[in-house]
Amino acid sequence: MHAKVVSFGHCLPPQVERAGVMRPIAEEPVGPSTLAAEAARVACERAGLTASDFDFIVFATTTPDVTFPGSACYLQSQLECGTVPALDIRAQCAGFLFALAIAEKFVRSGQYRCVLVAGGEVFSSGVDYEWQPDVARLFGDGAGVAVLGPGAGRERIEAVVTHSDGRRYRDFWCEYPASRQHPVRMTREDFGLGKHLPQIHPVRVAEFGREHIPRVVREALDRAGRTASEVDCFFISHVLPEVAEDAARALGLQGDVVTVPSARYGHLGAAALPVAVSEALSSGRVGSGATVCLAACGAGAAWGAAVIRL
Secondary structure (H helix, E strand, C coil): CEEEEEEEEEECCCEEEECCEEEECCCCCCCHHHHHHHHHHHHHHHHCCCHHHCCEEEEECCCCCCCCCCHHHHHHHHHCCCCCCEEEECCHHHHHHHHHHHHHHHHHHCCCCCEEEEEEEECHHHCCCCCCHHHHCCECEEEEEEEEEEECCCCEEEEEEEEECHHHHHHEECCCCCCCCCCCCCCHHHHHCCCCCCEECHHHHHHHHHHHHHHHHHHHHHHHCCCHHHCCEEEEECCCHHHHHHHHHHCCCCHHHEECHHHHHCECHHHHHHHHHHHHHHHCCCCCCCEEEEEEEECCCEEEEEEEEC
């Protein structure tokens, strides 16, 4: 038995102009769990399921609803899933791939038969469009999900590869509020210095992405026993869209075979890949039987890739 993706779903707030660009922005006071709940309802409708069918929830987010409990608990509550286990994953931009790797193994083991894998972000409430417009304009809000189940046919998750390098945590991070800051998690001085806002070293982040995205895509293709020419569509996520585009060129990819989510909606973090695949399915750009490759690289540093036969 193997694991397959039964359906995808997504939820994007309306486009709003911020710092001179259009981005999906949650103007209502919601967290990522609310957006993910709507995405899950879409996925259920597409697959003929109900939320009561889920027996495990894995939620990847960089921007949780609150410090604790995890956003997966909020999502479980909104979907009224009873007491099924609900787990948060913190792997930032590559979070959906890490969540997918976990869920795939639980399905293959037979422990769970219907797993909701979600990625959701509300970045807009954690950036400052006046104080740091060049950074703030990179981000958008949204959520995407995949429903996993057992399969015996050609539709399957063929490979998932993940990596981390914690030595690079300062290249792209948000330092405060921090439990390691004593006696309080953030001082007025920290706030005044903008330490509660995302900080990015664009040169280092770009160099790392250009090197590691092509490498991890090739690793995933090798593990799946595929060549790039056998893949119908590549979805490549990076906070800097030009880096994803450069990685695609390094792989010899061009044209409609490549989708760069951050060029379309801004960076959606853990939500970027499931949103992009869900939109491609709903528009008919990819369909049943297609083989897709998903790749992401970002904060952590964390990066990964997956090959999926839909």
